Amino acid sequence: MLSVTILGNNSAVPAFNRHPTSQVVSHDGNNYLVDCGEGTQIQMIKYKIRRGKISHIFISHLHGDHYFGLVGLLNTFGLLSHKQDLHVYGPAPLQQIIELQMGVAETILPYKLYFHTLTKGEELVNDEKIRISCFPTTHRIECYGFLFEEKEGKRKLLIEKVRKLNIPVSFYTSLQNGLDYITPRGQRINNDEVTSAPERGKKYAFCADTKYDENIIPYINGADLVYHETTYLDNMRDKALERFHATTKQAAEIARKANVRKLLIGHFSSKYSTLEQFEQEAREIFANTELAIEGNTYEAH
Amino acid sequence: MLSVTILGNNSAVPAFNRHPTSQVVSHDGNNYLVDCGEGTQIQMIKYKIRRGKISHIFISHLHGDHYFGLVGLLNTFGLLSHKQDLHVYGPAPLQQIIELQMGVAETILPYKLYFHTLTKGEELVNDEKIRISCFPTTHRIECYGFLFEEKEGKRKLLIEKVRKLNIPVSFYTSLQNGLDYITPRGQRINNDEVTSAPERGKKYAFCADTKYDENIIPYINGADLVYHETTYLDNMRDKALERFHATTKQAAEIARKANVRKLLIGHFSSKYSTLEQFEQEAREIFANTELAIEGNTYEAH
Numbered sequence: 001m002l003s004v005t006i007l008g009n010n011s012a013v014p015a016f017n018r019h020p021t022s023q024v025v026s027h028d029g030n031n032y033l034v035d036c037g038e039g040t041q042i043q044m045i046k047y048k049i050r051r052g053k054i055s056h057i058f059i060s061h062l063h064g065d066h067y068f069g070l071v072g073l074l075n076t077f078g079l080l081s082h083k084q085d086l087h088v089y090g091p092a093p094l095q096q097i098i099e100l101q102m103g104v105a106e107t108i109l110p111y112k113l114y115f116h117t118l119t120k121g122e123e124l125v126n127d128e129k130i131r132i133s134c135f136p137t138t139h140r141i142e143c144y145g146f147l148f149e150e151k152e153g154k155r156k157l158l159i160e161k162v163r164k165l166n167i168p169v170s171f172y173t174s175l176q177n178g179l180d181y182i183t184p185r186g187q188r189i190n191n192d193e194v195t196s197a198p199e200r201g202k203k204y205a206f207c208a209d210t211k212y213d214e215n216i217i218p219y220i221n222g223a224d225l226v227y228h229e230t231t232y233l234d235n236m237r238d239k240a241l242e243r244f245h246a247t248t249k250q251a252a253e254i255a256r257k258a259n260v261r262k263l264l265i266g267h268f269s270s271k272y273s274t275l276e277q278f279e280q281e282a283r284e285i286f287a288n289t290e291l292a293i294e295g296n297t298y299e300a301h
Numbered sequence: 302m303l304s305v306t307i308l309g310n311n312s313a314v315p316a317f318n319r320h321p322t323s324q325v326v327s328h329d330g331n332n333y334l335v336d337c338g339e340g341t342q343i344q345m346i347k348y349k350i351r352r353g354k355i356s357h358i359f360i361s362h363l364h365g366d367h368y369f370g371l372v373g374l375l376n377t378f379g380l381l382s383h384k385q386d387l388h389v390y391g392p393a394p395l396q397q398i399i400e401l402q403m404g405v406a407e408t409i410l411p412y413k414l415y416f417h418t419l420t421k422g423e424e425l426v427n428d429e430k431i432r433i434s435c436f437p438t439t440h441r442i443e444c445y446g447f448l449f450e451e452k453e454g455k456r457k458l459l460i461e462k463v464r465k466l467n468i469p470v471s472f473y474t475s476l477q478n479g480l481d482y483i484t485p486r487g488q489r490i491n492n493d494e495v496t497s498a499p500e501r502g503k504k505y506a507f508c509a510d511t512k513y514d515e516n517i518i519p520y521i522n523g524a525d526l527v528y529h530e531t532t533y534l535d536n537m538r539d540k541a542l543e544r545f546h547a548t549t550k551q552a553a554e555i556a557r558k559a560n561v562r563k564l565l566i567g568h569f570s571s572k573y574s575t576l577e578q579f580e581q582e583a584r585e586i587f588a589n590t591e592l593a594i595e596g597n598t599y600e601a602h
Contacts, residue, residue, distance in 0.1 A: 013377050014343050020373075038373045039340045042315050062405040068373045072321075072339045072365050076314050093405040100401060104363040104394040106442055141407055 002027045002130075002150045002202040002300040004034075004227065006266065006292045007043040011231050011245075012065040014039070015270035019294065020065035023227070024049050025148050025204060026297075028129050033057040033073075034146055034206050040069035041076055047295045052082065056125065058134070059090035060208035061143035067094065071101045078109045089116045089124055089134070091142050118144050121219075135219040137210035140244040145208045147219055150201035150300075161194045202300040205260075209267065211241055212250035217258045224300035226260045227292060229267035234281050248278050252285030262300075266292030303328045303431075303451045303503040304600040305335075305528065307567065307593045308344040312532050312546075313366040315340070316571035320595065321366035324528070325350050326449050326505060327598075329430050334358040334374075335447055335507050341370035342377055348596045353383065357426065359435070360391035361509035362444035368395065372402045379410045390417045390425055390435070392443045419445050422520075436520035438511035441545040446509045448520055451502035451601075462495045503601040506561075510568065512542055513551035518559045525601035527561045528593060530568035535582050549579050553586035563601075567593030 004025050010018035020037025024044075031053040033040075044051055051073075059067045067090070077086065088098070095115045102109070116124065118134050125132040129151055134144040154176035162172070167181050167189070175181065181189045205220040207228045220226050231245035240247050246254075248265065255263035263286050265278055272278075275291050282289040290298065305326050311319035321338025325345075332354040334341075345352055352374075360368045368391070378387065389399070396416040403410075417425065419435050426433040430452055435445040455477035463473070468482050468490070476482065482490040506521040508529045521527050532546035541548050547555075549566065556564035564587050566579055573579075576592050583590040591599065 013380050014346065019343070038370060039343055042320070042340055045315065062402075064373050064376050064402065064406060068369065069339060072369045075365050079314050091405075093401070097398075097401060097405070100394070100398060101363075101365065104392075104398070104442070105365060141405070 002148060002204055002224075003297050004204055004206075004225070004264070004300075005047065005049065005297040006294050007040055007047065007049070008035075008037050009266040009268060009292045009294050010065075011267050011269050012063065013270040016273050018268060018270075019043055020068070021060075021267060022069065023206070023292075024054075025206075027148070027150060029053065030055065030129075032132065032148070035060055035066040035208075036068075036070040036073055037065045038068040041073045043294070051077065051080070052084070054086070055084055056087045056132070057089070058124070058132075058146050059088065059094055060137075060145065060206070061139060061141055062091055062093060062097075063141065063209070066209070070094075071098055074098070074102075074109065074113065075105075075107060077111065078107065082111050085112045085114060087114045087116060089118055091144075092117045120144075135216060137208045137216060138213040138244065139209045139211070143208050143210065145210070145216060145219065146206045147223070148204040148206075150203070152201045153198040155191070155195035155198050158194050158196060165189060165194065167194065204300040207254075209244070210246060211244045212246050212254065214254070214257065217254065220254075220260060221258045222260065223258070224261045225264060225298060226255055226258065226262070227264040227266060228254055230265040230278055230282065231267050231269050233272070233277055248281035249285050252282040252289060255286045255289070261288065262298075263289040264292045264298055265289060302600060302602075303449060303505055303525075304598050305505060305507075305526070305565070306348065306350065306598040307595050308341055308348065308350070309336075309338050310567040310569060310593045310595050312568050312570050313364065314571040317574050319569060319571075320344055321369070322361075322568060323370065324507070324593075325355075326507075328449070328451060330354065331356065331430075333433065333449070336361055336367040336509075337369075337371040337374055338366045339369040342374045344595070352378070352381070353385075355387075356385055357388045357433070358390070359425070359433075359447050360389070360395055361438075361446065361507070362440060362442055363392055363394060363398075364442065364510070367510070371395075372399055375399070375403075375410065375414065376406075376408060378412065379408065383412050386413045386415060388415045388417060390419055392445075393418045421445075436517060438509045438517060439514040439545065440510045440512070444509050444511065446511070446517060446520065447507045448524070449505040449507075451504070453502045454499040456492070456496040456499050459495050459497060466490060466495065468495065505601045508555075510545065511547060512545045513547050513555065515555070515558065518555065521555075521561060522559045523561065524559070525562045526565060526599060527556055527559065527563070528565040528567060529555055531566040531579055531583065532568050532570050534573070534578055549582035550586050553583040553590060556587045556590070562589065563599075564590040565593045565599055566590060
């Protein structure tokens with residue numbers, strides 16, 4: 001299962017118990033942290049996120065509401081005696097910021113911290129379970145979205161047929177991997193007689209901060225779940241453009257044009273005390289829209 | 302009234318709904334922020350601190366749990382169109398950290414930000430109402446405590462006598478300032494006949510992070526209220542020394558030797574889920590001890 005849990009759904013100024021951007025993408029026992037606004041580690045405690053499962057942190061851009069919780073979290077990992085390697089991805093100056101802050105504090109981390117500089121559109125992680133890449137968005141400063149693509153799963157056993165043919169349990173994994181079975185008498189049982197096709201891999205895209213820009217569509221096209229910022233309601237298009245942000249209907253328009261299955265909206269301005277109208281406006285353009293609510297988990301399916 | 306409101310009473314790792322160090326010293330309509338750990342601006346909202354009243358921020362040292370909320374707060378002031386000058390005091394590298402983070406975000410603040418480098422033991426503010434100075438403490442890195450000394454108030458009118466002598470209301474302020482009154486017939490009324498001595502100015506000392514060190518006593522001697530860290534209970538003296546922190550009984554010993562009126566203890570390690578024992582242990586040495594509890598205000602009197 002590929003899912004995302006929201007830790008912060010507000011824009012720069014925290015308000016109405018909404019916090020700056022952070023979310024945890026979970027897949028197959030791993031947690032990937034996307035952005036780390038101030039207070040992220042406190043939100044992690046509140047929502048019982050297993051910090052020890054985080055090995056990769058992706059920072060979209062260097063506005064503080066997207067990373068001011070990062071160095072505190074890295075310190076906490078250290079104080080909690082985290083041993084596992086930790087990979088941080090972000091725009092180049094983030095490395096200098098981390099090193100300066102760690103340096104003046106004379107901090108020595110008990111784990112290895114690897115910093116990876118983001119450049120436009122590239123693969124960041126590619127293992128047997130997941131591919132993670134970044135793509136540029138159009139914001140006031142250098143900014144990246146992140147695309148999480150689950151690898152196709154294993155083939156599924158048709159368990160009644162498998163049992164009827166007395167295929168030994170020790171061969172089940174081989175069947176799931178697509179191998180044919182040869183019986184003790186030398187008879188070949190074709191894999192597709194006893195398995196069905198795997199589920200297709202799911203896709204989740206985090207579109208960071210961005211003005212309305214159709215250039216992101218090729219990256220997120222056909223995704224199962226897309227998070228797009230809606231800092232403002234749609235009557236604030238001019239303000240949104242001026243500040244390189246998007247409105248409800250602009251986000252929904254991108255989702256519609258990119259043929260995604262579901263849209264998640266967030267990064268709400270602190271000028272709004274309630275969020276119902278965000279949902280209403282976006283749904284006028286793209287019905288399968290949900291508000292990103294802190295503490296909630298949304299599955300890509 | 303000179304008082305302090307606690308926004309964060311925990312040490313580096315937030316836990317049990319306790320937050321990293323921050324407190325607001327209030328005096329005569331001004332708020333002075335002392336340290337600004339991650340989440341300070343969120344705590345300010347929770348406890349209804351008037352952010353607009355803050356014109357001075359003092360950062361004791363550059364461990365993240367004492368300043369990772371600072372640049373976010375400076376940004377928020379900007380986004381909320383704060384216009385008043387803001388003065389930040391801290392160890393020298395803090396200026397570089399602020400400038401680097403503001404620079405990469407291309408932030409332009411709508412107010413003037415003045416950075417003042419702390420050096421050992423010096424006067425920071427001295428106006429007609431308050432004197433604020435810093436003093437060195439003994440921590441793993443360069444670290445300062447802050448002393449707030451309220452100026453002596455104005456003389457108090459003995460209102461019945463004042464009225465009986467028909468001194469005009471327009472002269473009351475002059476009486477409070479110590480002037481004698483000359484009647485229309487040329488008779489002198491000595492000030493001390495119609496006023497009483499002003500209340501003495503109160504003193505509050507924040508002792509930052511420090512190991513047990515009697516060298517701070519001359520700075521805090523006779524203070525009405527002293528905050529001293531107690532990261533650990535007293536059975537952890539070795540660990541405290543190794544990490545340049547103090548225990549309950551060590552803090553209380555300092556308070557006793559410095560003849561302070563009241564001791565406030567905080568900066569509790571995240572290893573402790575409850576705080577009763579901190580209070581008990583400190584009171585064995587210095588009875589007038591209170592726990593620094595988030596949201597509570599403690600008056601120097």
